[in-house]
Amino acid sequence: MRQMVAMQIPAPGAALVRIERVVPDPGPGELLIEVAACGVCRTDLHVLDGEIPARYPIIPGHEIVGRVAALGSGVEGFAIGQRVGVPWLGHTCGVCPYCLAGRENLCDTPLFTGATRDGGYASHAIADARYCFDLPDRFSDVEAAPLLCAGLIGWRALRLAGPASVIGLYGFGAAAHILAQVARHQKRTVYAFTRDGDTAGQDFARSLGCAWAGGSSETPPALLDVALIFAPAGELVPQALRAVRKGGRVICAGIHMSDIPSFPYADLWQERQILSVANLTREDGTSFFELVGGMELHTVTQSFPLAQANQALQSLREGRVQGAAVLVPPTVTACLYLWRGGRRKSWVSGPGASPASWPGSSSS
Secondary structure, three states: OOEEEEEEEOOOOOOOEEEEEEOOOOOOOEEEEEEEEEEEOHHHHHHHOOOOOOOOOEOOOOOEEEEEEEEOOOOOOOOOOOEEEEOOEEEOOOOOHHHHOOOHHHOOOOEEEOOOEOOOOEOEEEEEHHHOEOOOOOOOHHHHHHHHOHHHHHHHHHHHOOOOOEEEEEOOOHHHHHHHHHHHHOOOEEEEEEOOOOHHHHHHHHHOOOOEEEEOOOOOOOOEEEEEEOOOOOOHHHHHHHHEEEEEEEEEOOOOOOOOOOOOHHHHOOOOEEEEOOOOOHHHHHHHHHHHOOOOOOOOEEEEEHHHHHHHHHHHHOOOOOOEEEEEOHHHOOEEEEEEOOEEEEEEOOOOOOHHHOOOHHHO
16 A cells, blocks of 8 residues: 655654655545645644644644645545645634634634644645645745745735735744735835844845835834734734834734733724734635736745754744745655755655655654
């Protein structure tokens, strides 16, 4: 029987371990997907650290790009070999008050890819076909992966911003580097806030069209209409409140954040608002991919072999990833070319390659 390989979190706080198992058959309404790329998201760190609900052991990863390898019974609208994307929201009940009101992102009994159902740090994954997206052809597999969470959650946060013309982005990582380009496409002014002293991150933000970039403790050139916080640091909320105009909003776009320190009511007064973003809806996905499929947008990525999932997560934790990290299973790629500094680098593998031969597997 065919074997799949994956990197699994055995328990909260434990390093990922390589596992092998039989490739599963898709159930009714499901797709079996051969994974081509899977983005590495900060939410994966929260799962690893036990900071959000998850079932263990779990295969993380919810920015999955792959091809349909098998169809479960009752699946319509998909074909073998079709490229699809699998996001964080993996299933909803369809019958709770939130689902019935069109707010499936708040479903009472959801399943989340890479947290409560196995995700894409693997050569194969199972997904509910109803929650899979068709992806714009203009993006390669690696380029498309970050769009499935960093892009989607950023898009949902931006929609909550309404018609705001001056946007502040706190934490300039995977989500913000995509959202900055979307906001500029919409003719908004974007200010980027990085860790204090992160001049490389600030240069990166300016290269993507941000009108100003500085440390999170700095005062922007003008008051913001809306501040979007992607960094999981609660202390940024009072800082952002002081940076928004009267009637402005502070939108917390992460799934987990450290405690928010107390602040004077005067910072909130004059109809300022603090909102949170939870998950996504399928409509968020279809509207986002329709938008980015027709605009100039580039995802900046750093690719890692799947076997180096621990290293990729540590790089993300330490702030050493510019843009987004993406894992690539060697079983689906004959040769991955990485362009760095004008030079072409590659590692080679192929279908049926032994997991023990993965690049970097000795240190995983």
